[in-house]
Amino acid sequence: MVIADELAAPTRLMGGSGSSRPKFKFDKSILGLLPLFLFLGYFLLYPIASIISASIHDNKHHLTFVLYKNLFTGNYREAFIGSFKLAFYSMIVSGILGALICWSVVKTSGVVRTITSSAAGVLANTGGVPLAFMFIAAFGQEGLITKLLLKVFHWDLYGGSFDLYNFWGILLVYCFFQIPLMVIIFTPALENLRVEWIEANESLGGSKLQYFRHVLIPVLLPSFFSACLLLFASAFSAFATAAAMSNGSIPLAPLFIGNLVNGNVIPDQANQGDAMAMGMIIVSLFVIAAYLLLLRVTRKR
Amino acid sequence: MRKQFVFGVVAAISVALLPAVSAQSASADTNWATCTDIASCGGMGALVKAAQAEGSLNITTVLRNWADYGDAIDSYQAAFGIHINDDNPDGGSSYEIKSIQTAPAPSQPDVVDIGASHIQQAMTGSTTGGSLFAPYKVVTWNDIPSLWKDSAGYWFGNYSGQIVIGYDAKLKVHPTKIKDFTNPAFKKVVGIAGDPTGAQEALISVMAATVANGGTFNNVQKGFDFYHGLKKSGNLSGATADSTHIATGNPKLWLDYSFNALGTEQLGAQIGKTINYVKPSDAAVMGTPYIFGINATAPHPAAARLWVEFLMSENKGHLAKDLAGDEASMVTAGTLDGGKLFNSLMGGQNIFQLGGAVPINIAAMKAKKLLVPSPTTIFQSNPAADKLTLQQPTVAQQATATALLTKLWPTL
Amino acid sequence: MKRQFTWLDKTIIAFAGFFFIAPLIAAAEYSARGYGNKGHTLSNYSWIIHQLGFSPALWTSLRIAAITILIVLVLMVPTVVYVHLGGRKYRRLVEILCLLPIVIPVVSLAIGAQVAMPKSLQSTSYELCFFYVVVAMPYVYRTLDIGLQSVSLSTLVEASHSLGANWIKTLLMVIIPAIRSSTTGALFITFALSLGEYTLAVLLHFHTFPTWATNASQQNIYGSIAISVTTLGGAWILLILVAFLPRIKSLFARKERVA
Numbered sequence: 001m002v003i004a005d006e007l008a009a010p011t012r013l014m015g016g017s018g019s020s021r022p023k024f025k026f027d028k029s030i031l032g033l034l035p036l037f038l039f040l041g042y043f044l045l046y047p048i049a050s051i052i053s054a055s056i057h058d059n060k061h062h063l064t065f066v067l068y069k070n071l072f073t074g075n076y077r078e079a080f081i082g083s084f085k086l087a088f089y090s091m092i093v094s095g096i097l098g099a100l101i102c103w104s105v106v107k108t109s110g111v112v113r114t115i116t117s118s119a120a121g122v123l124a125n126t127g128g129v130p131l132a133f134m135f136i137a138a139f140g141q142e143g144l145i146t147k148l149l150l151k152v153f154h155w156d157l158y159g160g161s162f163d164l165y166n167f168w169g170i171l172l173v174y175c176f177f178q179i180p181l182m183v184i185i186f187t188p189a190l191e192n193l194r195v196e197w198i199e200a201n202e203s204l205g206g207s208k209l210q211y212f213r214h215v216l217i218p219v220l221l222p223s224f225f226s227a228c229l230l231l232f233a234s235a236f237s238a239f240a241t242a243a244a245m246s247n248g249s250i251p252l253a254p255l256f257i258g259n260l261v262n263g264n265v266i267p268d269q270a271n272q273g274d275a276m277a278m279g280m281i282i283v284s285l286f287v288i289a290a291y292l293l294l295l296r297v298t299r300k301r
Numbered sequence: 302m303r304k305q306f307v308f309g310v311v312a313a314i315s316v317a318l319l320p321a322v323s324a325q326s327a328s329a330d331t332n333w334a335t336c337t338d339i340a341s342c343g344g345m346g347a348l349v350k351a352a353q354a355e356g357s358l359n360i361t362t363v364l365r366n367w368a369d370y371g372d373a374i375d376s377y378q379a380a381f382g383i384h385i386n387d388d389n390p391d392g393g394s395s396y397e398i399k400s401i402q403t404a405p406a407p408s409q410p411d412v413v414d415i416g417a418s419h420i421q422q423a424m425t426g427s428t429t430g431g432s433l434f435a436p437y438k439v440v441t442w443n444d445i446p447s448l449w450k451d452s453a454g455y456w457f458g459n460y461s462g463q464i465v466i467g468y469d470a471k472l473k474v475h476p477t478k479i480k481d482f483t484n485p486a487f488k489k490v491v492g493i494a495g496d497p498t499g500a501q502e503a504l505i506s507v508m509a510a511t512v513a514n515g516g517t518f519n520n521v522q523k524g525f526d527f528y529h530g531l532k533k534s535g536n537l538s539g540a541t542a543d544s545t546h547i548a549t550g551n552p553k554l555w556l557d558y559s560f561n562a563l564g565t566e567q568l569g570a571q572i573g574k575t576i577n578y579v580k581p582s583d584a585a586v587m588g589t590p591y592i593f594g595i596n597a598t599a600p601h602p603a604a605a606r607l608w609v610e611f612l613m614s615e616n617k618g619h620l621a622k623d624l625a626g627d628e629a630s631m632v633t634a635g636t637l638d639g640g641k642l643f644n645s646l647m648g649g650q651n652i653f654q655l656g657g658a659v660p661i662n663i664a665a666m667k668a669k670k671l672l673v674p675s676p677t678t679i680f681q682s683n684p685a686a687d688k689l690t691l692q693q694p695t696v697a698q699q700a701t702a703t704a705l706l707t708k709l710w711p712t713l
Numbered sequence: 714m715k716r717q718f719t720w721l722d723k724t725i726i727a728f729a730g731f732f733f734i735a736p737l738i739a740a741a742e743y744s745a746r747g748y749g750n751k752g753h754t755l756s757n758y759s760w761i762i763h764q765l766g767f768s769p770a771l772w773t774s775l776r777i778a779a780i781t782i783l784i785v786l787v788l789m790v791p792t793v794v795y796v797h798l799g800g801r802k803y804r805r806l807v808e809i810l811c812l813l814p815i816v817i818p819v820v821s822l823a824i825g826a827q828v829a830m831p832k833s834l835q836s837t838s839y840e841l842c843f844f845y846v847v848v849a850m851p852y853v854y855r856t857l858d859i860g861l862q863s864v865s866l867s868t869l870v871e872a873s874h875s876l877g878a879n880w881i882k883t884l885l886m887v888i889i890p891a892i893r894s895s896t897t898g899a900l901f902i903t904f905a906l907s908l909g910e911y912t913l914a915v916l917l918h919f920h921t922f923p924t925w926a927t928n929a930s931q932q933n934i935y936g937s938i939a940i941s942v943t944t945l946g947g948a949w950i951l952l953i954l955v956a957f958l959p960r961i962k963s964l965f966a967r968k969e970r971v972a
Contacts, residue, residue: 032795033803035788040810040850043843047825048817054828075711101729104722116726118952121902122945123733125852128911130941131736133545137938138739141489142550145735163489165539165551176733188859230815237818240912247541248496248503249532251711254818259499261820264393264415265703266498267422270824277821284816292809365931389915390928400918403827405835408918548934549743568934573750 048281055275059268067275075251076276083242083253083280086167087235090174094235095228097175098182105183106190117187120180127177128240135173140164170245174238178231185230189223226294233284233291253280333602337454338438339610348610349381349639351603357384358604361400361410362392366544366564368460369656372620373649377611379621380646383604393499394419398426401433401596411596411605416501417449417589417696418703420456427597434594437606439613441650444665448695449590458590459612459649460658462502462558463580463691464509465680467542467565469553470575476554477683478583479513482527488535492542492552493528497706505588506556508694508702513584518694521702525709532713548572558588560658562679579681585689589699590661614648615662615671621646647673659691737945744938757935758943761926770925773838777921778907780842785853785903788846790896793857794888797866811854814847822847823916838919845907853899860895897955905948 058064070076105116126134138145141158149155163169193216201215239254248255253276260266260273333351336342352358358377365371374385388408389396394415401409401423415423424432436454449458466476474486482491497504511517511524531537540546542555548568557565562578569576593612599605619625624645650660651673657680666672694702747754761767796807822844827835834840869891873883889896911923930937 029799030803032800033792033807036792036807036810039788039843040813040847044813044817044822044847047822047829050825050828051821054824075707078711101725104718104725107718107722108726112726114956115953118956119733119949121852121898122949122952125906126945129545130740130945133549133938133941134736134740136546136549136551137743138736140549140551144739144742158489163539169539176736179729180733233816237816239818239820244545245539247493247539248499248710249493249537249539249713255496255499257820259496260395261399261824262393262396263499264395264501265418265504266707267395267398267419270395270399274821274824277818280818281816281821288809288812288816292805296805371932386920387928388918389924390931392915399827404918405832407836544934564932567932571748571934572746 051274052278054271055278057271059271067272070272071276071279076256078251079253079256082251083236086171086252087232090171090178090235091228091232093171094175094178094182094231098179099186099224101179102183102186102190106187120183123180124177124184127238129244131173131176131241132244135176136164165245167250173241173245174235178235181234182227182231185227186223189220193219222294222297226291229287229291233287237280237284333606334435336606337436339440345640345643346638348603348607349643352383352607353381355601355604357386358601358608359386359388359409359411361388361397361413362390363387363414364390366561368560368653368658369563373612373652376621376646377608380642398423398433402426406598407600409596409598409600411599411601412608413594414459414591415594417592418699420592423594424455433597435597437595439610441613441615441662444662446661449661456592456594458661459593460653460660461587461590462560462658464505464556464586465559465562465578465580467555467557467562467576467578470577472553477579478581479510480583482531482536483534487554489538490551490553491531491536492538492540492555494542494555494557496710498703498710501588502558504702505586507706509556509584509586512586518698519701521705525706529713544568560656562657577681578679579683580686582683582685585686585691587659587691587693589694589696612649615650615666616644616646616648617651617671617673618645618647740938741942744935744942746935757939760933760936761940764929766925770920770922773920774908774922777838777841778904780839781845781907782900782903784842784846785849785900789853789857790889791884793854793861797861798870811850815851819848819912823913826917838921840917841914841919844913845910849903849906852902856895856899860892864891894959901952901955909944
């Protein structure tokens with residue numbers, strides 16, 4: 001990628017030119033980013049390095065990777081799988097619904113557009129106890145909407161197996177901040193759909209279905225997938241909302257970390273909690289890397 | 302000319318203040334950070350004066366509704382004029398210990414109230430592998446059961462809670478024993494106070510369920526099976542039994558510490574729900590007590606010691622807001638002697654009792670007739686439950702249960 | 714195929730609107746209930762103002778928010794402008810870096826900060842400003858990036874230089890006004906975040922408005938819900954106002970011209 005190109009430049013010069021150029025070419029233009037590098041290096045990377053360091057030491061300060069090995073066994077594994085499942089399904093549901101809503105929103109303009117885009121910005125950042133409470137106040141057993149549905153439509157939301165606190169209920173709550181996030185990310189892709197392509201398709205004699213299959217889908221699919229990956233990363237690391245919505249009967253990684261780092265029962269396992277947190281970060285990093293790779297494919301178009 | 306005038310005024314004021322300053326430094330001879338008991342440090346009057354000089358107290362992870370800490374905090378603040386900073390009310394014992402180890406000195410908690418499972422970690426948690434706490438034996442030291450105090454004074458128990466049933470009075474069937482939770486009428490609404498591997502209350506609830514189903518503290522398998530059955534039958538709610546969820550209607554019945562009853566009932570009053578508590582008739586289980594430790598690097602060592610003395614005091618007295626007549630006016634004027642003031646206040650052990658907790662000194666207080674009557678309005682009457690003798694697990698039994706549940710709980 | 718706004722679109726947006734508004738309305742209704750769930754009252758919203766410590770806590774958070782905004786202005790705006798001008802080849806690198814904070818849980822950042830940061834920094838609540846900048850970075854970068862994409866930056870800069878302005882003047886008087894709405898948006902996101910952030914403040918043992926408010930509303934559930942509704946609803950209303958500001962301004966300008 002970009003970094004690799006930059007690193008290659010000096011060696012090229014060193015190997016080949018044979019002119020009176022200096023042996024090592026330092027690309028001064030990167031100095032413009034020095035403030036950002038220094039800031040993030042000190043306030044983001046340095047604290048994380050401390051966590052990495054804690055996660056590879058046991059309580060006696062000996063270097064060990066056993067805390068990471070533990071993540072693949074027993075209940076830690078269950079927690080990761082649980083979080084993975086929740087993030088995956090949330091990504092699919094929010095991705096599809098978000099894309100549909102985005103399609104309609106992009107066609108609006110003016111007042112409606114401003115209201116929806118500012119709403120998306122605010123909603124995408126909600127989480128934790130406030131979000132959980134809002135949802136329960138609306139759709140809980142004594143919720144406003146639940147009562148309304150019963151009174152007006154005679155539809156008992158809780159008559160069947162609907163439950164806000166099982167896997168699918170938590171997924172519903174996740175949608176509340178995932179769908180706006182999807183709308184925010186996907187809007188630029190939809191706006192870039194050029195009218196000329198529509199006209200080109202028509203002038204070549206293609207039908208709407210052909211337009212759909214041969215133009216729309218190939219153009220949008222990479223953006224869609226890359227947006228979904230970002231949704232996955234966001235759902236996977238959602239701490240506060242998972243804690244507010246679950247009492248532990250569904251195994252989720254953030255809850256485990258909370259028990260180890262801030263709990264009242266298991267003592268002296270903070271390092272294991274750090275290893276779990278690093279495990280989550282690593283998974284999210286892989287997903288973001290895939291997202292950026294896909295984005296490259298999209299940009300080329 | 303003007304400069305000289307100002308200088309003169311400043312000098313005059315400094316001279317006027319000098320006696321006060323030197324008087325302060327004379328009484329500050331005692332290093333309160335190394336004080337191990339009140340008798341050898343000048344008595345209660347000196348302790349109160351030193352604590353007032355420090356001016357504030359840092360505590361952590363204290364909820365006002367927990368064991369009636371709210372009344373204790375208000376009484377201490379009003380009586381002594383010492384401001385209490387409560388950091389992170391929702392935190393747990395691991396957070397408290399981490400705070401002592403990593404927080405900058407002025408932000409560290411002066412006193413911590415941790416679960417018994419964390420004693421070992423605290424006793425070996427300093428940078429030299431020693432205790433994070435400073436040894437200190439309160440006035441009522443001899444009344445603390447020897448099982449729940451460190452012989453050198455590093456830590457000591459303060460209160461525990463009995464596991465009781467809380468429920469919404471609107472339920473058609475009112476539960477009176479833990480085994481009632483399996484009733485099909487309670488579909489989806491049976492709660493648990495959290496994850497037993499994270500919340501001590503949930504862990505002791507599982508232990509209580511074990512006893513209710515004929516088991517012992519040594520093996521909580523029966524308790525796990527009970528909750529597993531509740532999940533399979535659809536009775537178990539996925540919501541934690543905390544104030545947010547109780548306030549919104551799910552869960553409608555749960556196991557709770559007796560000292561949370563009063564606060565939850567008041568919450569119910571605010572939101573228009575009648576919440577009842579009752580002692581179960583199939584298990585009388587008390588949790589392991591919570592443990593006090595004074596931070597060895599406490600930023601306010603005198604205020605810290607005054608706080609634990611206050612909370613371990615067995616005095617009947619009055620809460621600061623209920624002090625009447627001469628005492629009240631003397632408190633406002635600041636002329637009441639520290640020792641007299643302390644003795645006129647209701648001690649923390651009785652405040653815990655009023656809050657529904659079981660104070661650690663309860664046996665001695667009953668013998669000395671210092672215990673205030675237990676509150677009758679908090680719990681519904683259940684004569685069968687009152688006949689049972691309270692059982693309490695040991696720290697070792699709690700550790701065994703934790704290990705078992707850590708393996709089993711994800712399979713719930 | 715002109716992309717018309719059909720009934721299907723209207724239905725989709727209506728359903729979506731309902732799904733997202735309903736929880737907010739439900740929470741607002743809950744927070745406006747009277748004691749004992751009898752009737753409704755707005756006193757739950759004004760209650761917090763009368764609690765001991767309201768002003769100092771709010772003032773602390775406002776100060777922190779101000780410094781955070783300052784850091785964002787000084788650090789992020791020039792950086793993103795630079796990436797769009799001379800540092801185009803570093804665009805991808807900066808994008809990765811600014812996305813990193815999404816991946817790092819705030820809890821981990823707090824734990825790491827306690828171990829890594831020097832004690833002198835940890836003793837002041839302004840330490841939070843730096844971490845709030847980190848947490849806000851993905852959203853700030855995105856907003857500024859999109860804003861700069863829609864401006865022909867190099868043309869503006871060339872014109873400004875040819876008229877004799879140096880870099881600082883160009884930045885302050887040409888570039889920032891050109892991307893005013895995205896800068897305002899970015900600063901607003903930073904402000905909202907600084908004022909409402911709880912986890913980092915509490916884990917680092919600082920007393921800000923959110924930590925104080927949580928503490929003060931322990932025994933008043935209506936009050937604490939009122940606070941979160943105010944935060945969310947207030948943020949949304951302010952964001953809409955900010956977006957409509959240019960429209961309102963031009964409305965006044967037109968009226969003046971007519972008059």
